[in-house]
Amino acid sequence: MDPAALLAAYEQMTVIRRTEKAAHDLFLQGLVKGTTHLAAGHEAIAVGASAALRPDDYVFATYRGHHHAMARGATPEECLAELMSRATGLCKAKGGSMHLTKASTGMLGSYAIVGAHLPMAAGAAWSARLRGTDQIAVAFFGDGATNIGAFHEALNLAAVWKLPVLFVCENNLYMEYTPIADVTAVARPAADRAPAYGIPGEVVDGNDVVAVQETVARLAARARAGDGPALLEAQTYRHFGHSRADPATYRPAEEVERWLKHDPLDLARGQLAEMGVAEAVLGEADERATAVVRKAVEAAKAAPPADPDEALTDVWADGGAAWRT
C-alpha cells in the first residue's frame, strides 16, 4: 500500500470503529434494539480485503458484519438507521445488525447461521465462472464456523470445481464464550484444514491492514486467473464480548491487554508515521471520521421510523407476501 491508500484505509477503519461506538452508545440510550456483535478490533480484515477486491466482486459475511458492510460501501448512516429501526435503514429495518446487506455494491449479505454462507460464496463464484466474468467471491467467517459441516462441504466443492472464491477466517480465538482451541483438534482451525482439500491455507496478521491487503490481493489474483480457491486465516481479537450481553470475563487479563496493544488502528498509524505521514494529517483524518459519524447519527435519529406495512412486503419477487389466492 502506498501512503495515500494506507491513509484511506486508516480513515475507513476509523469511521467503522466510531460507527460501532455510536451503535453502542445508541443502545445505551435505548435507541437500538436487539443485539449487536461488534467487530471492533477486526477492522483491518474487512478494510484490507476490500482494498484488494474489485467493486464487482462478491462478499458474504456473518452477523459480525458491520465492518464488512461499511468496507463494501454501506454508509454509516444507512447502517445506524437500520440498527435504529428507521425506514431509511439499509434493509428497510427488516434485517437489523446481524443482516446488513448492500447488494448493489456486491455485499451480498450477513448471515447469522454460523457457516451457512460459505456454500453461497462458492455458488456466486461458480456463477461468475458460468457467466464468463472474472469476478471472485469472498466469504468472511469466524473460527467457530470451521467446525460446521457447511464449511467442509463448501471447501471441497470449491476445490473440486476450482472456483474463484476466497474463504477468509477471522480467528479471534473465541467462538461465543469458548476458546476455539478447546474444541478444535488443530492449532490453526482454518489454515491447518486447507491441505485436506488440496488448496492453499495461509495465515496473516489480521490486525495489519497492509498485510491483509497484500495477502488477499495475491490470493485474489490467483483465483481470478483460474487457479481455484484459497483459505486464509486472519488472526485477530475482538475488543468486546461476543455480543451486547457478554462482558467477556472469561478472557485472561493479560491476553486482553496484549491484544489491545496490537490495535489495528494504532498499527496503521505507526506504519503511516514510518512512511513519513505527518501527525497533523492523521489528526485531520480522525476529524473527518468523527464528523461523518456524528452526521450519520443525527441523520439516522431524524429519519422516520419503519413503516409497519413494510412487514408484509418483500417475501416474493413481485414485492408482496401472498401465499394463496
Place this chain on the structure above:
Amino acid sequence: MADVISYREAVAEGIAREMRRDPSVVCLGEDIGEAGGVFKTTVGLFKEFGPQRVWDTPISEQAIVGAAMGAAMTGMRPVAEIMFSDFLACCWDYLANEIPKVRYMTGGQVTVPLVVRTANGGGLGFGAQHSQATENWALTVPGLKIAAPATPADVIGMMAAAIRSDDPVVFFEHKGLLASKGTPPPPDHVVELGRAAVVREGADVTLVALASMVPVALKAAELLSGEGIEAEVVDLRCLVPLDVTTVLTSLGRTSRLVTVEENPYQGGWGATLVSVVADEGFDLLDAPVRRVAGDCVPLPFADALEERVIPTVEKVVATVRGLAAY
C-alpha cells in the same frame, strides 16, 4: 415427439425445454450428469448441454443448495437436485433459513430464482429414510413456493413455471408416479404456479388431492360413481401459492370436502386448507370436513405396512361413503 411420455421423461424434457430457451439455466446434483440421475429423471441433459451446464456434485446437500442459492443471487437460474426428499433435512438450513429469508431480511435487495427438485413420497418400499412425503415440511416455511405435479404434462408445464419464477420453488416429483404415462404437452406449455385443476367433475363431494394422491382420488371417485356418489376431484398441484379459490368454488357445487394427503395428518397441508375453508367457506358446507392422511409414523418397509399407513383407494371410498351418509 412420441405420443406418450412418462412422468420420469417429462422431468428431463421440462428441464431441457427451459435450458434450450434460457442459457442461465444450469443443473447441479449427485449423479445427474452422464448417469442421468438415480431415478433417470435427467437422462439426456448431460449429452445435450454438456458439463458446463449439467454439474455432478459431491454428496454435499448443503453445498448443492447453498451454491445454487449463491448462483441464483448472482444471475443464474440453477436447478438443484436433492436425490430423495428425505435428504432435504440435510440442507434444511438453506430451505428454512437462508433461501426463503434473504429477500425479506435484505428489504427486497436480493432475488433467488432457483428450483430445488426432489423425489418425494412412498409406495415403493424404500423404507423409512427414503419414502417420506415431505412437502408439508416446506409448507411451514414462509418464502418458498411449492409445486407437486401429478401428470407428465403438468411436470413439464410446472417445471417451466418453476424455472422461470423469480422466487425459489421446491419441486416435488413423486416416486410413485415416475413410471406413469400421459400425453406430452405442446411446445411452450406453461402451467402457472398456484392454479389447481378440477380433474373430474361431480356434484356430491369435493376430493382435494396432491401428486400421487390424485390418481388415488380419481380411482376412488370411479368406484363411488358406481354407488351413485359423484365426486369432484381437485388436483391442488401447488401448496404455495395455494389455490383456495378453486376449492371454494368446487365446494359451492358439492358442499362436502375430503382432503387426501400422503403426508402425516399431523401438520399436513390439508389442515391449512381446511382451516381456510372453515374461515371463509363455512356456509358452503353441509357436512363436516374429513381428512384422509398418512399415519404419524415413520413410513414402514413392507407393502402391507406401507398400505396401512398411506391413504389408499379403499380408505378414501370408505371416508366418502361415511360423509355422504351424514
